[in-house]
Amino acid sequence: MREKHPMASSAIDPTLPLDPRLTGRLAFLPRLPSKPALPPGRHALGLFDIRDAVLSVPEHVDPRLPTPLVVLFHGGGGHAEKILPMLEGHARSRGFLLLAPQSLHPTWDLVIAGNGPDRERLDRALAEVADRFLIDPRHLAFAGHSDGGSYALSLGLTNGDRISHVIVSSAGFMSVQVQAGAPKIFVSHGTRDEQIGIDRSARRHVRLLREAGYDVTYVEYDGPHAYDPGVVTQAVDFFLGDFFA
Numbered sequence: 001m002r003e004k005h006p007m008a009s010s011a012i013d014p015t016l017p018l019d020p021r022l023t024g025r026l027a028f029l030p031r032l033p034s035k036p037a038l039p040p041g042r043h044a045l046g047l048f049d050i051r052d053a054v055l056s057v058p059e060h061v062d063p064r065l066p067t068p069l070v071v072l073f074h075g076g077g078g079h080a081e082k083i084l085p086m087l088e089g090h091a092r093s094r095g096f097l098l099l100a101p102q103s104l105h106p107t108w109d110l111v112i113a114g115n116g117p118d119r120e121r122l123d124r125a126l127a128e129v130a131d132r133f134l135i136d137p138r139h140l141a142f143a144g145h146s147d148g149g150s151y152a153l154s155l156g157l158t159n160g161d162r163i164s165h166v167i168v169s170s171a172g173f174m175s176v177q178v179q180a181g182a183p184k185i186f187v188s189h190g191t192r193d194e195q196i197g198i199d200r201s202a203r204r205h206v207r208l209l210r211e212a213g214y215d216v217t218y219v220e221y222d223g224p225h226a227y228d229p230g231v232v233t234q235a236v237d238f239f240l241g242d243f244f245a
Contacts, residue, residue, distance in 0.1 A: 023177040024115040024158040028126040030140070035131045037063035042084075045128050051102035053125035054080040058092045066136035068096035068243060069129065070167070071122070073148030076107035086145060086169075086227055090236045097133060101125050108151040110175060119155070141239050143167035145227050146196070150174060153205070156183055157214075167235045169227045172196040174205060185209060185216045186238045188231045190223035 021027075040059045044052045061067055070091070074083035080100035091098040101122050103109065109118040129135065140163045144152035149171030156166035157174065160181025168187045187209075189202035198220065206218045217238055221228045 020178070021119065022115055024110065024119055024155050025178060025180075026119065026123050026126070026155070026159045026162055028123050028130070028162060030135045030137045031130050033063055033130070033132055033134055037061070037132050045125060047124050047128060048121060051079070051104060053102060053121070053128075054084065054100045055129060056084060056088050056091055056098040056100070058095050058097070061095065061097070061133065063133045066134050066138075068139035068141075068240060069099060069133075069135045070096055070141045070143050070239065071099045071101065071126070071152075073101065073108065073142070073144030073151045074103070075144070075146035075148045076111065078148070083145065083148065086232060087143065087236070090232070094236060094240055096139070096240070097129065097135070099125060099129055107147045110151055110154055111147050118151075122155075136243075138164050139239065139243055141165035141167055143169075143235070144171075145169040146172070146225065153185075153187075156185070165239050167239065168202075168205075169231075169235075170196055170202075170225055171205065172201050179212075182214065184238070185214050186219070186235045187216060188219040188221065188228070188235065190225060190228065191220055192223060193225045195225040 038057050040057050043055045072083055072087055080102050084100050087098055104117045109116040142152040142156040142163055149168040150173050153168045153171050153174045154176055157176045157179050160183040163183055166183050166185045170189050187202055187206055189198045191198055206216055209216045219231050221231050
């Protein structure tokens with residue numbers, strides 16, 4: 001994994017105009033649906049010939065009422081079907097939409113070189129979901145594990161005026177050139193993670209995030225480089241805690 005300095009920007013000439021897409025900014029905004037809702041179950045969205053985005057729809061979703069959405073990013077070398085079990089059971093039982101985009105290459109563009117096709121594909125996937133369901137902007141989360149956690153954290157801070165929560169599991173880095181909004185952040189990491197040491201990642205990230213003024217919930221657990229089901233439950237409670245308030 002290529003290390004990036006947390007909360008640091010690349011050297012940019014401030015006198016030159018910067019395309020916001022290159023910083024990871026999304027064009028997506030929630031809106032009123034314009035297409036029929038999808039029935040319960042998993043659905044490839046039909047947007048891309050390869051590595052299409054997948055949407056998991058729970059039972060009893062009323063597309064006319066605001067519904068929470070979690071966008072779940074897979075880890076390096078992963079895919080939608082591999083990461084969906086992390087949250088799909090919670091999505092079904094708690095009634096939120098679960099979108100699993102897939103990177104064009106084995107991992108996310110930001111990990112390899114910078115914001116590019118994966119950001120564009122994410123924008124299209126979010127727009128498609130918003131065309132079919134009324135998304136609750138107060139409960140729209142970016143989540144992920146490992147490289148997916150790094151991607152969720154980086155894009156979440158960059159688009160904190162578009163989303164409400166960030167759920168991060170075992171992330172290795174955050175790369176942020178533009179900060180917007182103030183999403184609530186849940187960070188978790190295993191103390192026995194030998195792939196991404198906790199001292200150089202989660203503990204450092206949490207300190208920087210809190211110094212920057214973010215509302216951070218932090219959980220360490222006795223485990224390796226794998227998400228912990230009990231901690232995932234805590235993260236879902238963190239996300240939906242005030243949904244019925």
